[in-house]
Amino acid sequence: MRARRHPAPPPSRTALRRPLLQASFVGAVLTAVVVIGLFPVRITSATATPALQASRLSLPGLASVGPISAGDALVARAIPLTLVAPAVNPDAVVRANDGTIAAIQSANVTLGDTVRAASEQQDKIPIFFEYRVQPGDTISGIASRFGIRTNYVIWNNADITDSNALKPGQTLQVPSAEGIVHSVRLGDTVTEIAQRYDAKATDIIQFRANGLSGDPNKLREGSQILVPGGRKVDIAPTIAPRPNSAAGPSGTRPASIWGWPVQGLLTSPFGPSHPLGIDVAVAPGTPVQSAAAGTVTFVGGNPCCSYGYHIIIDNGAGYETVYAHLSSFLVAKGDKVAAGQRVALSGSSGLSTGPHLHFELHRNGAIQNPLQYLP
Numbered sequence: 001m002r003a004r005r006h007p008a009p010p011p012s013r014t015a016l017r018r019p020l021l022q023a024s025f026v027g028a029v030l031t032a033v034v035v036i037g038l039f040p041v042r043i044t045s046a047t048a049t050p051a052l053q054a055s056r057l058s059l060p061g062l063a064s065v066g067p068i069s070a071g072d073a074l075v076a077r078a079i080p081l082t083l084v085a086p087a088v089n090p091d092a093v094v095r096a097n098d099g100t101i102a103a104i105q106s107a108n109v110t111l112g113d114t115v116r117a118a119s120e121q122q123d124k125i126p127i128f129f130e131y132r133v134q135p136g137d138t139i140s141g142i143a144s145r146f147g148i149r150t151n152y153v154i155w156n157n158a159d160i161t162d163s164n165a166l167k168p169g170q171t172l173q174v175p176s177a178e179g180i181v182h183s184v185r186l187g188d189t190v191t192e193i194a195q196r197y198d199a200k201a202t203d204i205i206q207f208r209a210n211g212l213s214g215d216p217n218k219l220r221e222g223s224q225i226l227v228p229g230g231r232k233v234d235i236a237p238t239i240a241p242r243p244n245s246a247a248g249p250s251g252t253r254p255a256s257i258w259g260w261p262v263q264g265l266l267t268s269p270f271g272p273s274h275p276l277g278i279d280v281a282v283a284p285g286t287p288v289q290s291a292a293a294g295t296v297t298f299v300g301g302n303p304c305c306s307y308g309y310h311i312i313i314d315n316g317a318g319y320e321t322v323y324a325h326l327s328s329f330l331v332a333k334g335d336k337v338a339a340g341q342r343v344a345l346s347g348s349s350g351l352s353t354g355p356h357l358h359f360e361l362h363r364n365g366a367i368q369n370p371l372q373y374l375p
Helices: 013-038 090-123 139-146 150-155 190-196 201-206
Strands: 128-132 171-175 179-183 224-228 265-268 278-281 287-289 294-300 309-316 319-329 342-346 356-363 366-368
Touching (some): 139 150, 171 179, 294 319
Antiparallel strands (some): 294 309, 309 319, 319 356
């Protein structure tokens, strides 16, 4: 039998609507996407100003980029670092170590020397300065320039009493601090020196330029030190024996034991304008004799200024004689000398206007008029 063919039924309304709905849905989605793209949502919490612009800051391993609006930190990718050391012979390593140790030791020695030199330089505080007088200079002006009182210029320079005594070209001894430059005699102690100048022994010991390092036993005879705060103490002169008298008052020496240290013209007698001693003009190299027997307690001085080269002799019974502006010495510290013995040669060292001998006589620390003792 042949099958009977029936005609297909017509499509229903539901089937016709389904493709239309699907097309409408797809169109709506597309429309929504387009609308959202045209009107983006703004986030109000975003930072309005760029926190960092990479174009203004270049960091290793970080490329320059556009503005970063909300970033709090920059994170750069780690860059590996590789160290490649060439192969080394063990013997060479040993030699290198030896050289390194030697270099370190050498550097340590050099450094040590430098430190010691710096320390020594700090210790080299001068006892006094040498000042060359300029035209128009006055004692008060020089003292002010060095920050000390006028008396300390006068006390540290023999034969200087006022500004009129200054002459251009003269060299003055100006202490580095207010004090007295003292020639250390044989047998001197710090305590005795302090008492002589009404100063404190501790100040003498602690003044670094004196080189005592806090130890009074390091005081060197024949050296010169500064007595900080010291002053010339005025001691009333004692009554001196008259020339040619057999004996003087109790406790004084007979005048006959004294003799002139040199023979020459008396250019500056003892007095207000020359209150330390007397000056006798003599040719350079004239032998200088001891005015009386005694023990040489000081030989030295600074040729630049003040007394220049000078000798001090302890004549006993509280007497002391000073011979200044010498050119050379014929005795040494500690020598015993007889009256009239040659002890030096005259000259013009120190604060001197010409060849002469400056002679002083002290009794118990008080300056005496030598003319009252000499025959």
